Amino acid sequence: QVTLKESGPGMLQPSKTLSLTCSFSGFSLSTSGMVVSWIRQPSGKSLEWLAAIDWDGDKYYNPSLKSRLTVSKDTSNTQVFLKITSVDIADTATYYCARRRPYGWYFDFWGPGTMVTVSS
């Protein structure tokens, strides 16, 4: 059974660095074809793909945010991390991690999301 779950600070101040963790089970990121992505959604708005990391350690970023994003994974291949530097109010959103269908491109499993509020 594939499950993913995001965790984060809940609230942080502008200009700080946001650190998010995606913990998953039911698959290993070391398996060929596996990719985990981060996606965010401001309240009442659409979804924005942020970044991805694959089984080989290759990383992919949304160019609109690339300079502020860092995606990584742990050595046990059961967690993926996202850091966003210099956050501001516009980064307030629910952040999701999702598994990309192996050797596909669409997301077949999503976590429940973690809400992040940027406020002074």
Added chain:
Amino acid sequence: DIQMTQSPPSLSASLGETVSIECRASEDIYSNLAWYQQKSGKSPQLLIYYASSLQDGVPSRFSGSGSGTQYSLKISGMQPEDEGVYYCLQGSKYPLTFGSGTKLEIK
């Protein structure tokens, strides 16, 4: 980036009615399109992938079609549990991009 233009922004349908939602890509995405349903406070759920393939467990009243730059999702016989917001997603090129969403309600 590939822009996904989704319409209509909102839709109200009676029980049993057939509804359609459209997505137009700014360039050919070669059927690399998926549809998601999102209910309030929940994460998106996959309905359709590769434009017309039905995800396991999704009711057969959902169907997808299209090619090139034009795609559509059809719900044949609206049910109460179909209320929610629907998004298209293109996977032809990075960055992956979503449509703006269609809010579907029961009339």
